[in-house]
Amino acid sequence: xxxxxxxxxxxxxxxxxxxxxxxxxxxxxxxxxxxxxxxxxxxxxxxxxxxxxxxxxxxxxxxxxxxxxxxxxxxxxxxxxxxxxxxxxxxxxxxxxxxxxxxxxxxxxxxxxxxxxxxxxxxxxxxxxxxxxxxxxxxxxxxxxxxxxxxxxxxxxxxxxxxxxxxxxxxxxxxxxxxxxxxxxxxxxxxxxxxxxxxxxxxxxxxxxxxxxxxxxxxxxxxxxxxxxxxxxxxxxxxxxxxxxxxxxxxxxxxxxxxxxxxxxxxxxxxxxxxxxxxxxxxxxxxxxxxxxxx
Amino acid sequence: xxxxxxxxxxxxxxxxxxxxxxxxxxxxxxxxxxxxxxxxxxxxxxxxxxxxxxxxxxxxxxxxxxxxxxxxxxxxxxxxxxxxxxxxxxxxxxxxxxxxxxxxxxxxxxxxxxxxxxxxxxxxxxxxxxxxxxxxxxxxxxxxxxxxxxxxxxxxxxxxxxxxxxxxxxxxxxxxxxxxxxxxxxxxxxxxxxxxxxxxxxxxxxxxxxxxxxxxxxxxxxxxxxxxxxxxxxxxxxxxxxxxxxxxxxxxxx
Numbered sequence: 001x002x003x004x005x006x007x008x009x010x011x012x013x014x015x016x017x018x019x020x021x022x023x024x025x026x027x028x029x030x031x032x033x034x035x036x037x038x039x040x041x042x043x044x045x046x047x048x049x050x051x052x053x054x055x056x057x058x059x060x061x062x063x064x065x066x067x068x069x070x071x072x073x074x075x076x077x078x079x080x081x082x083x084x085x086x087x088x089x090x091x092x093x094x095x096x097x098x099x100x101x102x103x104x105x106x107x108x109x110x111x112x113x114x115x116x117x118x119x120x121x122x123x124x125x126x127x128x129x130x131x132x133x134x135x136x137x138x139x140x141x142x143x144x145x146x147x148x149x150x151x152x153x154x155x156x157x158x159x160x161x162x163x164x165x166x167x168x169x170x171x172x173x174x175x176x177x178x179x180x181x182x183x184x185x186x187x188x189x190x191x192x193x194x195x196x197x198x199x200x201x202x203x204x205x206x207x208x209x210x211x212x213x214x215x216x217x218x219x220x221x222x223x224x225x226x227x228x229x230x231x232x233x234x235x236x237x238x239x240x241x242x243x244x245x246x247x248x249x250x251x252x253x254x255x256x257x258x259x260x261x262x263x264x265x266x267x268x269x270x271x272x273x274x275x276x277x278x279x280x281x282x283x284x285x286x287x288x289x290x291x292x293x294x295x
Numbered sequence: 296x297x298x299x300x301x302x303x304x305x306x307x308x309x310x311x312x313x314x315x316x317x318x319x320x321x322x323x324x325x326x327x328x329x330x331x332x333x334x335x336x337x338x339x340x341x342x343x344x345x346x347x348x349x350x351x352x353x354x355x356x357x358x359x360x361x362x363x364x365x366x367x368x369x370x371x372x373x374x375x376x377x378x379x380x381x382x383x384x385x386x387x388x389x390x391x392x393x394x395x396x397x398x399x400x401x402x403x404x405x406x407x408x409x410x411x412x413x414x415x416x417x418x419x420x421x422x423x424x425x426x427x428x429x430x431x432x433x434x435x436x437x438x439x440x441x442x443x444x445x446x447x448x449x450x451x452x453x454x455x456x457x458x459x460x461x462x463x464x465x466x467x468x469x470x471x472x473x474x475x476x477x478x479x480x481x482x483x484x485x486x487x488x489x490x491x492x493x494x495x496x497x498x499x500x501x502x503x504x505x506x507x508x509x510x511x512x513x514x515x516x517x518x519x520x521x522x523x524x525x526x527x528x529x530x531x532x533x534x535x536x537x538x539x540x541x542x543x544x545x546x547x548x549x
Contacts, residue, residue: 126445149447
């Protein structure tokens with residue numbers, strides 16, 4: 001079992017996927033080098049949040065669905081700054097936890113505390129699996145939606161700057177229907193950055209795009225969201241080991257959250273070809289398979 | 296090219312009609328042929344056009360008023376729960392009463408002039424406009440509203456204005472298309488029940504005086520009026536809501 005290449009119980013080779021990812025990463029870097037710097041989406045300046053990184057703690061989550069007790073006294077800690085990646089089988093309640101933090105669920109007995117003692121309400125940006133771009137608005141107006149909803153003067157210059165950073169300077173006047181899936185998700189990322197919130201909640205934001213686009217979007221997100229507190233729900237173990245400051249595995253009923261402890265380098269995004277990343281990936285995949293056995 | 300096929304079938308129908316009249320020898324006061332109708336259209340063109348203008352105005356005012364009232368009702372139904380409880384049963388019950396049955400009452404109350412016809416057209420389109428727009432307001436993707444909520448917690452009316460209303464506009468547009476197709480029915484029924492002008496009045500009048508060719512001429516103008524009104528409204532709506540066509544092409548969100 002120790003060596004890679006052993007087919008796992010789910011039937012595909014661990015190494016094959018990691019190898020593909022490594023090739024794709026190299027390819028993505030090459031593509032980046034070939035592009036001219038203006039249209040490339042390699043953001044050089046990291047995004048500066050307006051306040052220091054905010055740590056968030058969610059405590060005492062109880063959640064019932066019919067007769068099923070899904071959550072019982074669950075605690076989730078998001079350290080200030082960096083990605084917390086949440087993995088686990090489908091339907092285990094990852095999205096529920098995220099929506100709870102986003103304030104989208106009716107009152108539960110959960111309490112949310114922030115490191116600065118202020119409430120979390122109004123300080124989260126939300127990014128979902130679907131891009132949620134409004135089809136009647138142009139790309140630029142979609143990015144400005146938050147401004148308009150809050151009755152603020154639209155910060156057009158800032159929106160243009162963010163769209164340039166995600167490599168979409170040329171399509172600001174287009175409607176979303178004219179864009180590819182990856183481009184649309186980049187608009188959604190620009191819209192999320194535009195909100196300039198200390199906490200960013202992402203629900204499988206890159207699961208709907210092809211592998212290469214996904215790697216590039218991960219890199220883009222890691223750089224642009226640096227120093228923010230991010231909760232990323234994902235199904236992709238490689239995504240987790242590339243981006244995470246902390247990886248949490250969610251499983252069981254009622255739910256338990258387990259910290260995945262594996263040494264990983266400080267700086268993100270990590271190279272999928274890096275040996276430590278690969279071994280962490282392999283280990284994480286193994287752990288996920290162990291957890292899914294009892295289902 | 297797109298117009299060619301319907302044009303050919305129309306000509307074929309006219310030819311068959313004329314042949315039927317020739318072969319059977321039906322008198323003009325029972326069934327005039329298309330040639331007779333055309334000549335009546337030519338001779339009484341001024342009269343027919345004048346009456347058509349009146350009917351067109353009735354239809355247009357009916358559509359405007361019905362859209363305004365229907366749109367307002369849909370908003371009330373959607374965003375005021377108490378309104379919904381009171382208004383919705385009333386709205387549905389009102390649809391059980393055929394508009395034709397209350398037409399004489401409307402004429403009695405609003406007189407022989409335009410007002411009673413506008414009221415008829417308004418009544419007949421009120422329900423489809425309300426129902427379609429209300430449905431559109433209820434079927435906005437929840438995730439859009441949730442995103443807006445995280446952006447602007449508690450700013451309910453801003454979310455309605457910037458997200459819900461534009462999202463429901465295509466539904467209002469399909470209500471309007473139905474309205475345009477059925478509004479002429481309301482206006483003409485109003486004219487039949489009691490009036491002194493309009494295409495419906497002209498047809499009734501011509502019928503009474505056995506000027507069946509004039510009646511057919513007025514009828515064909517009415518049909519032409521209704522069809523062109525429908526296509527005009529359809530074109531305006533498509534121009535106003537271009538993303539709707541794009542969405543049906545790339546049906547990614549649904």
